[in-house]
Amino acid sequence: GAGVSQSPSNKVTEKGKDVELRCDPISGHTALYWYRQSLGQGLEFLIYFQGNSAPDKSGLPSDRFSAERTGGSVSTLTIQRTQQEDSAVYLCASSTPWGQPMNTEAFFGQGTRLTVV
Amino acid sequence: GENVEQHPSTLSVQEGDSAVIKCTYSDSASNYFPWYKQELGKRPQLIIDIRSNVGEKKDQRIAVTLNKTAKHFSLHITETQPEDSAVYFCAASRYGQNFVFGPGTRLSVLP
Numbered sequence: 001g002a003g004v005s006q007s008p009s010n011k012v013t014e015k016g017k018d019v020e021l022r023c024d025p026i027s028g029h030t031a032l033y034w035y036r037q038s039l040g041q042g043l044e045f046l047i048y049f050q051g052n053s054a055p056d057k058s059g060l061p062s063d064r065f066s067a068e069r070t071g072g073s074v075s076t077l078t079i080q081r082t083q084q085e086d087s088a089v090y091l092c093a094s095s096t097p098w099g100q101p102m103n104t105e106a107f108f109g110q111g112t113r114l115t116v117v
Numbered sequence: 118g119e120n121v122e123q124h125p126s127t128l129s130v131q132e133g134d135s136a137v138i139k140c141t142y143s144d145s146a147s148n149y150f151p152w153y154k155q156e157l158g159k160r161p162q163l164i165i166d167i168r169s170n171v172g173e174k175k176d177q178r179i180a181v182t183l184n185k186t187a188k189h190f191s192l193h194i195t196e197t198q199p200e201d202s203a204v205y206f207c208a209a210s211r212y213g214q215n216f217v218f219g220p221g222t223r224l225s226v227l228p
Binding site: 031042050104105109 | 118149151153159160161162163166206208212213214215216217218219220221
């Protein structure tokens with residue numbers, strides 16, 4: 001597709017269950033970001049992938065959170081043993097390096113709204 | 118690492134008035150500064166951006182100014198309209214990579 005695609009758009013899960021959130025970036029974009037946005041709050045950085053470099057995981061809030069990016073394209077954010085405080089919208093974005101023919105901006109997906117009950 | 122601050126956190130203006138949102142950044146190597154608008158329940162979308170080789174950029178009713186020496190940049194919206202009501206995020210990056218976002222400004226345009 002033309003934009004960043006995230007799935008599922010909504011996810012309700014029981015406390016203690018594991019969840020996987022998926023992000024399909026724009027084709028050719030080498031950078032991929034995950035952010036978390038609680039209701040009415042800002043964009044909390046979680047993790048950043050750039051090409052084949054080691055990801056910047058400095059924003060992951062606990063070891064229950066992990067992410068991978070396979071083949072430099074699709075990314076999966078996994079939250080293990082979900083807690084109620086994990087409830088938020090999880091946004092993925094992708095971008096391409098400066099100097100590439102495509103725009104430099106970060107394009108966001110529509111987000112996955114996670115509700116832990 | 119980069120740190121971006123943004124002020125004010127909330128801003129209310131009368132329709133037709135101007136709105137100004139200010140951001141500061143810490144990394145002097147940052148050279149790309151986009152502004153995103155997020156309407157309620159929607160994804161953030163780019164509205165304007167500026168690179169460090171220019172001091173100002175305008176697009177109709179919106180403009181961004183950059184002061185590299187002071188490491189701050191501002192968003193200016195003139196002739197505000199109700200549809201400008203949203204949350205606005207500034208960001209800083211090096212070469213369009215590793216974006217660091219400000220905490221956001223909730224703008225309300227009052228009719």
